[in-house]
Amino acid sequence: MTDEATGTAAGAVVDTPEEWQVTATVTPFRGAKTSVRTDDVVMPDGSVVRRDYQVHPGSVAVLALDAEDRVVVLRQYRHPVRQKLWEIPAGLLDVPGENPLHAAQRELYEEAHVKAEDWRVLTDVYTTPGGCDEAVRIFLARDLSTAEGQRYDVSEEEADMELARVPLTELVRGVLAGELHNNCLVVGVLSAVAARAGEGFDALRPAGAPWPARPFDV
Structure with missing residues (x-):
């Protein structure tokens, strides 16, 4: 089937792996x-150009949505x-090959002292592919409850961190008004709204779905 407006075959708009030849590599900063x-x-065209970029281990993020349609922020x-x-x-993703779901569960516990029973892959993104190879997997977490045990000790910037639960609709408003700028929040919030308006959250990929950008141990 072809889209009549663009002439593009359905399903053809997909990012694909490709690797151009590299003739030399140096790492000026670690x-x-x-x-x-x-x-x-x-x-x-056969010319050789120099490209500088940040090498990144990858990240995970969690759009944790509670029963009152509020997001943990x-x-x-x-x-x-x-x-x-x-x-x-x-x-x-501090540990090479770490399962991203396990990392996301850890981050939700450490930063918000929250656990979730239902996990789905919301979306996968490259944050700044023109200058960094960071890949982020954003999870949707639902059926939230307070985590057991003591809260995780925080330091440095996290020592001044504030926690809140904000209605999803209010975050959408803030994103579109230019008041909220964090990449994972923006992508996660808008993806959640799109997913719910489409086939619903249960149609999202399972939490253990393959992630070619950062292969992991099961």
Whole structure:
């Protein structure tokens, strides 16, 4: 079947793997979690250009939606942009091959002291593919309850972190008004609204769905 407006075959608008030839690579900077790499890449016309980008281990984020249609959010200082941003719980994939669901469950517990019984993959994104290889898997978590045990100790920026539960509709309004800017919150909120308006949350991918951008151990 073809879309009459665009002439594109149904299902043809899909990102696909491709790797252009790299003639040289150096890593001028290595940090605690990320590094900067410089590749000399062969273009289709045969020219060679230099591309600098951040190498990132990947991340997970959680759109945790409670029974009152409120989202668990936190407010945290982000030094590079000099702002306190409202965000959804998120964190790095610190362990190579770590199951992203396990990492997401950990982040929800550590940052919000919340657990969830129902988990789905909401969406997968590259945050800034022109300058960083970070891939993020955003989960939808439902059937929430308070986690058992003591709260996780926080430090540094997290020591000043605020927690709240905000109606999903209010977050949508804030996103469209230009008042909320965190990538995972924006993508997660709008994806949740689109999913519910479409086939519903139960039609989302299962929590253990494959993730080619960051393959993981089952």
